[in-house]
Amino acid sequence: MSTENATASCSAAESALKTGKKKPVAIITIGMAGAGKSTFVQQINSYLHSLDPPSPPYVLNLDPAVASTSYEANIDIRDTIDYHKVMKEYNLGPNGGILTALNLFTTKFDQVLDLVEKRADTVDYVILDTPGQIEIFTWSASGAIITDAVASSLPTVVAYIIDTPRTTAPATFMSNMLYACSILYKTKLPFILVFNKTDVRPHDFAVEWMQDFEAFQAALASHQGTTDDEGEPTYMNSLMNSMSLVLDEFYKHLTAVGVSSVTGAGIKEFFDAVEASRAEYEKEYLPELQRAREAREKSLKGLKDESLSRFMKDLAIDREKNPAAAAADRWDPSAEDGDDGDDDDVDVNIIDRSDDVWPGQYIDVTRMRPRNDEGMAWPRPG
Ligand SMILES: Nc1nc2c(ncn2[C@@H]2O[C@H](COP(=O)(O)OP(=O)(O)O)[C@@H](O)[C@H]2O)c(=O)[nH]1
Numbered sequence: 451m452s453t454e455n456a457t458a459s460c461s462a463a464e465s466a467l468k469t470g471k472k473k474p475v476a477i478i479t480i481g482m483a484g485a486g487k488s489t490f491v492q493q494i495n496s497y498l499h500s501l502d503p504p505s506p507p508y509v510l511n512l513d514p515a516v517a518s519t520s521y522e523a524n525i526d527i528r529d530t531i532d533y534h535k536v537m538k539e540y541n542l543g544p545n546g547g548i549l550t551a552l553n554l555f556t557t558k559f560d561q562v563l564d565l566v567e568k569r570a571d572t573v574d575y576v577i578l579d580t581p582g583q584i585e586i587f588t589w590s591a592s593g594a595i596i597t598d599a600v601a602s603s604l605p606t607v608v609a610y611i612i613d614t615p616r617t618t619a620p621a622t623f624m625s626n627m628l629y630a631c632s633i634l635y636k637t638k639l640p641f642i643l644v645f646n647k648t649d650v651r652p653h654d655f656a657v658e659w660m661q662d663f664e665a666f667q668a669a670l671a672s673h674q675g676t677t678d679d680e681g682e683p684t685y686m687n688s689l690m691n692s693m694s695l696v697l698d699e700f701y702k703h704l705t706a707v708g709v710s711s712v713t714g715a716g717i718k719e720f721f722d723a724v725e726a727s728r729a730e731y732e733k734e735y736l737p738e739l740q741r742a743r744e745a746r747e748k749s750l751k752g753l754k755d756e757s758l759s760r761f762m763k764d765l766a767i768d769r770e771k772n773p774a775a776a777a778a779d780r781w782d783p784s785a786e787d788g789d790d791g792d793d794d795d796v797d798v799n800i801i802d803r804s805d806d807v808w809p810g811q812y813i814d815v816t817r818m819r820p821r822n823d824e825g826m827a828w829p830r831p832g
């Protein structure tokens with residue numbers, strides 16, 4: 451692998467070489483709603499602060515709908531986009547609103563990346579918290595663009611957060627692993643399975659199932675509904691058996707750690723896995739970096755102009771296909787929270803909360819308000 455290629459293609463890498471500092475690793479947290487992504491981000495944030503010397507990370511919150519986070523984000527999508535205004539402006543319900551807010555934010559992601567790259571010399575980790583609902587990030591154009599943009603700029607790993615106590619049934623476990631598998635193949639990034647909430651349920655059963663194919667088959671067989679009245683395996687059972695063979699291959703490509711985002715158990719092991727993933731990224735992903743970077747520049751440039759209308763078309767198609775869901779997912783005027791400012795325009799301005807202060811420093815968020823930019827005009831969906 452050529453280090454020259456990497457440095458030529460990446461300003462953060464150049465400065466890293468000059469200062470002799472390693473590039474920061476970006477950690478993208480992904481996982482089902484309620485798996486504990488935000489709690490995990492808070493825990494790794496406080497772990498990094500507690501190191502000696504402290505290593506405050508650069509934190510990005512990409513969930514526009516979260517009411518409050520238990521960590522201080524350096525860049526928070528909520529400072530940039532008012533999700534309630536988006537719902538009202540585009541007549542959308544919560545899901546469409548979150549997706550559209552993320553799309554709007556993505557159109558400015560080149561600015562976000564500039565801010566992140568500026569901090570590349572001073573931070574060791576860049577952490578991304580993603581929207582509660584997993585598919586909003588994993589199956590949207592903007593989620594893919596953000597992931598590619600980050601991954602083409604910094605060594606990047608995906609931390610796939612799993613709600614361990616809720617994944618103890620073999621069938622649930624398998625569907626969760628298949629989902630993880632699909633994200634691995636989509637992002638092609640180093641991947642860490644984070645079995646969260648081990649304070650409630652240790653993850654040893656999961657490790658056993660991943661290492662010992664027969665143990666998993668036995669667990670499947672002992673579960674109700676996998677055999678018919680005559681005691682023969684059902685169609686479902688055969689299907690799951692075959693799929694678990696596929697997963698066996700998938701497990702070879704990833705690391706699993708058990709953590710508790712509440713007690714902090716396993717967080718150190720998580721960072722060991724991140725460091726191992728950095729090496730993997732450098733070996734497997736970096737050679738592709740130049741190509742990815744070019745693609746990113748092209749897609750971000752295109753985005754600035756007309757992509758919003760494309761995004762909105764995607765949304766319109768989705769909604770046409772599923773009119774019932776679309777009808778239910780509408781802005782609800784009666785849910786107005788009383789905060790009806792005089793202008794209802796949706797502004798999109800990227801704000802680095804940590805401007806002029808060190809990353810992770812306490813900032814009074816109650817004083818942060820989206821800035822107004824009169825000159826900004828957003829294309830309306832066609
Ligand atoms: N017991 C326990 N609860 C957790 C843990 N991590 C998260 N939770 C809880 O799980 C719920 C969802 O967490 P949250 O971080 O909001 O999930 P997100 O939707 O993935 O961001 C909250 O009630 C958390 O307190 C953990 O490690 N242990």
Ligand SMILES: [Mg+2]
Pocket residue numbers: 487488489513516580581582
């Ligand atoms: Mg969250």
